[in-house]
Amino acid sequence: MQDELFSPTIQERPAPGRPPWRPESILYPAVFGGPLAAATLGVLNGRRLGLAGHRLLVVGAAGLVGFGGRLAVSAAVDGNSAVRLAGMVTGALVWLAVLFFQRAPFRVYSYRGGEPASLVGPGFAAGIGFGVLEAVLILVLVR
Amino acid sequence: MTAPSPVLARAEALLLTDRPQEALAELSRLPADEAVEVPATLLRCAALGQLDRWSEVVEAASAGLAAAGPHPDLLWHLGRAEHRLGRPQVAERALLDGLAQAPHDVDLLCTYADVCAANGQVDKAAKLVERAAAVEPEAPIVYATRIQVAYNRGDDRAAERISREFVAAHPENPAAHALLGGTSAARGRLDTAYEGYRQAAASRPTEQAFAESALELRIARHPLMLPIRPVLRFGPLKVWLGVILVVFGLRAAGLPTISAVLGLLWLLLCVYSWIVPPLVRRWLRRNWH
Numbered sequence: 001m002q003d004e005l006f007s008p009t010i011q012e013r014p015a016p017g018r019p020p021w022r023p024e025s026i027l028y029p030a031v032f033g034g035p036l037a038a039a040t041l042g043v044l045n046g047r048r049l050g051l052a053g054h055r056l057l058v059v060g061a062a063g064l065v066g067f068g069g070r071l072a073v074s075a076a077v078d079g080n081s082a083v084r085l086a087g088m089v090t091g092a093l094v095w096l097a098v099l100f101f102q103r104a105p106f107r108v109y110s111y112r113g114g115e116p117a118s119l120v121g122p123g124f125a126a127g128i129g130f131g132v133l134e135a136v137l138i139l140v141l142v143r
Numbered sequence: 144m145t146a147p148s149p150v151l152a153r154a155e156a157l158l159l160t161d162r163p164q165e166a167l168a169e170l171s172r173l174p175a176d177e178a179v180e181v182p183a184t185l186l187r188c189a190a191l192g193q194l195d196r197w198s199e200v201v202e203a204a205s206a207g208l209a210a211a212g213p214h215p216d217l218l219w220h221l222g223r224a225e226h227r228l229g230r231p232q233v234a235e236r237a238l239l240d241g242l243a244q245a246p247h248d249v250d251l252l253c254t255y256a257d258v259c260a261a262n263g264q265v266d267k268a269a270k271l272v273e274r275a276a277a278v279e280p281e282a283p284i285v286y287a288t289r290i291q292v293a294y295n296r297g298d299d300r301a302a303e304r305i306s307r308e309f310v311a312a313h314p315e316n317p318a319a320h321a322l323l324g325g326t327s328a329a330r331g332r333l334d335t336a337y338e339g340y341r342q343a344a345a346s347r348p349t350e351q352a353f354a355e356s357a358l359e360l361r362i363a364r365h366p367l368m369l370p371i372r373p374v375l376r377f378g379p380l381k382v383w384l385g386v387i388l389v390v391f392g393l394r395a396a397g398l399p400t401i402s403a404v405l406g407l408l409w410l411l412l413c414v415y416s417w418i419v420p421p422l423v424r425r426w427l428r429r430n431w432h
Contacts, residue, residue, distance in 0.1 A: 010235045027379050085391050103297035108263050
């Protein structure tokens with residue numbers, strides 16, 4: 001009897017590329033920077049973790065949908081605090097999508113003894129850069 | 144079959160009491176022909192494995208296989224050692240050769256599951272360990288592998304639940320306590336985690352991994368980490384959403400000053416939680432060795 005579980009499936013490991021960031025840490029730039037920062041870091045980190053292309057697409061799409069939601073709130077409501085709140089909430093939601101795809105691959109990576117890369121520099125860059133970009137886009141498009 | 148030689152019996156007793164070095168010394172007194180037989184080779188592999196001397200396990204197991212032909216237990220030692228040495232494909236080959244002879248061997252199933260789990264094939268790993276659990280649900284290696292697979296899948300809740308079952312079934316097993324420590328720490332239950340590591344380290348003080356875990360926990364319990372404890376306990380998302388709701392709720396309730404102060408404090412805490420933990424970790428690590 002040929003048992004499917006007993007057929008070899010281990011592939012040669014791809015040459016180690018750049019180490020990934022801890023997916024949990026992306027929450028911080030996601031909340032401060034908004035959905036686009038979350039999605040960008042999520043896609044970059046997904047590539048470092050070797051995720052399949054369609055998963056990266058879902059993360060990217062989640063970022064665009066999140067930003068669309070924030071635009072809609074900004075158009076509908078007056079006042080800056082609602083715009084900021086919408087950025088935080090949509091950023092956190094996009095981070096949830098990132099975490100959904102990346103938690104298990106990252107654990108496998110650490111189980112093999114891999115160390116995460118530091119997110120401090122890229123996190124601040126993405127948080128501030130995309131935060132400003134989203135603010136400008138909101139001003140130009142709906143205000 | 145003749146009765147096992149007294150040398151083998153002594154070596155086995157030494158192994159069971161965590162004295163692998165003395166077991167090896169005992170085994171070296173065997174006559175040459177007996178030393179390459181399967182029972183002696185298995186004990187030698189087990190002793191070398193306890194000492195983390197994996198390349199010597201590979202040598203010993205290969206010599207035993209060359210002398211005795213394919214044997215599932217020797218193939219298990221070979222596969223486990225190759226896995227530890229970071230050669231998953233060689234490990235897979237050895238373990239599959241073993242499983243071809245002994246498809247219900249719990250050690251082979253669990254170690255192969257571990258190889259798969261370490262190489263991103265967590266679903267296959269889960270199926271393999273399920274099969275082992277159907278054969279011997281109470282075996283320590285089955286519990287340990289189920290916990291590792293659940294953790295690698297990102298299912299912390301299941302990992303913690305199985306750890307509790309493991310401790311309940313084997314309260315004397317230090318690995319059970321260490322795993323409960325690890326999975327509790329992942330869910331932010333630092334006091335249960337500490338208790339788990341304490342018991343594990345107490346019953347096996349020489350084990351490097353337990354000491355390492357205990358150090359990680361010392362980092363998490365360090366006074367400087369106290370402000371971050373709620374985030375560890377409840378998970379970042381709940382804490383974040385809670386803070387956002389409170390900050391914007393206060394503003395909506397007409398208390399913008401308190402809301403602004405709270406927001407600022409939270410911002411400072413975020414920066415703190417980014418900067419301080421790596422420093423504490425580096426500091427304690429440097430003073431640990």
